[in-house]
Amino acid sequence: METTQIKSTLTYDDKVIEKIVGHALENVGGLLAVTGGFFSNIKNNLVNSASVTDGVSVEVGSKEVAVDLAIIVEYGKDIPAIVESIKAIVSQNVDSMTHLKVVEVNVNVVDIRTKEEHEAASVTVQDRVTSAASNTSQFVSEQTEKLKETVSNTVDSDETAK
Known part of the structure; x- marks a missing residue:
């Protein structure tokens, strides 16, 4: 019996990787929010429409992924340790689900708040x-x-x- 080689291509839309990253970040200690910038924040302050992809931007190649994040961290927390946690969890989740290698995680800390300040700011x-x-x-x-x-x-x- 002859085996034929089936050719195929597997690609991922940026949105898929952004969702994987967004969900992976939900339980990082000291990370209050991933924020999508001015217009996204206005939208989220008007209605309850926060998306797990807000503040997450990715570049997806055939074998590698680069991730850009804009985050709000909790006041008093070790920011470099939070970023290390983010890198580890993002890399692990993307690799386990897609077998793509995360080669870059760029993090921009856009704000720092106490939990109380964050909760007050989150009321829409x-x-x-x-x-x-x-x-x-x-x-x-x-x-x-x-x-x-x-x-x-x-x-x-x-x-x-x-």
């Missing part, structure tokens, strides 16, 4: 509007109940007076 306009709508709805319900009580008491006192 959508969150604020939702909260305001909920509070308004609750207020209207309470006022409606008060009005019903007042009307009921007025009707009762009118009937008693007759």
Whole structure:
């Protein structure tokens, strides 16, 4: 029996590698966020639309990958150690899933925040509007109940007076 050699090519879209990198970074200690820059941040501050690929840029070759990241780190943490963790986890995840070699990880620290500052900055306009709508709805319900009580008491006192 003769075996025929089947030719094939395997390529990865940049978005695929960006997602692998983004998911790999989710549990790096001291890393508060990977940020996508001004317009991405505006979009994310308006609505809850953060993507795992925000702030991740890659160049994918046939056998190698270069990664660029823009990050926000937690105040008081060892930044070079965080970057070493990032390099290790990114390289390991990309290699295990694609067999591509990560040859470069460029990290730009764009901000440093306490956890409290980061949580406060992460509240979106959508969150604020939702909260305001909920509070308004609750207020209207309470006022409606008060009005019903007042009307009921007025009707009762009118009937008693007759």
